């Protein structure tokens with residue numbers, strides 16, 4: 001193995017153990033929680049190392065980078081998760097390579113996603129991104145919990161999209177446990193109306209334990225596996 005592969009393998013081991021420990025402490029079976037490794041800013045060569053180490057799911061947050069990397073790694077058979085802010089004029093293109101789009105937060109995205117999935121001839125899994133910011137906060141990413149029911153209905157009525165569940169990011173400046181406790185309440189209501197949409201994508205390098213305590217089924221982990229990213233512009 002190269003030095004880089006050794007480093008990634010060691011980090012991955014630590015993260016897998018963190019997930020297992022958090023599951024045990026929450027009284028949940030370990031296979032309740034899936035790992036999505038966030039590969040944004042890191043090269044396709046790292047994605048190959050991850051696939052060799054048994055990683056099946058990777059996440060990207062910028063369309064151009066994701067599209068290029070997914071094309072370069074198409075032989076690996078990975079599931080590509082799009083987890084970033086989505087522009088409606090890019091949504092159809094994202095649906096042409098993403099297997100899961102986790103960041104659907106407004107109705108305008110639904111038609112182009114459906115169209116992209118149609119032209120690819122392949123259903124795309126959809127998570128609705130819910131905002132955990134306090135109402136009235138400046139930079140809300142994600143839908144207001146009050147808008148989820150309408151958004152879910154639109155996804156279910158559009159062809160080629162499968163509504164799978166919810167995604168959220170804990171806001172800065174609040175204890176992740178508090179934010180994820182709110183998320184768990186939102187999810188409980190949501191799943192009542194959409195009993196098959198049980199995915200909950202929450203938790204990153206810094207807060208995956210809190211997310212698992214509050215029911216996450218998928219954690220999205222970048223820097224704890226691949227190292228620090230360059231500062232985001």
Ligand SMILES: *Cc1c(COP(=O)(O)O)cnc(C)c1O
Pocket residue numbers: 038040061083084169203204205206220221222223224
């Ligand atoms: C970058 C990113 C992550 C991973 O963050 P880390 O702190 O590096 O684990 C998870 N979710 C989203 C939406 C991201 O943009």
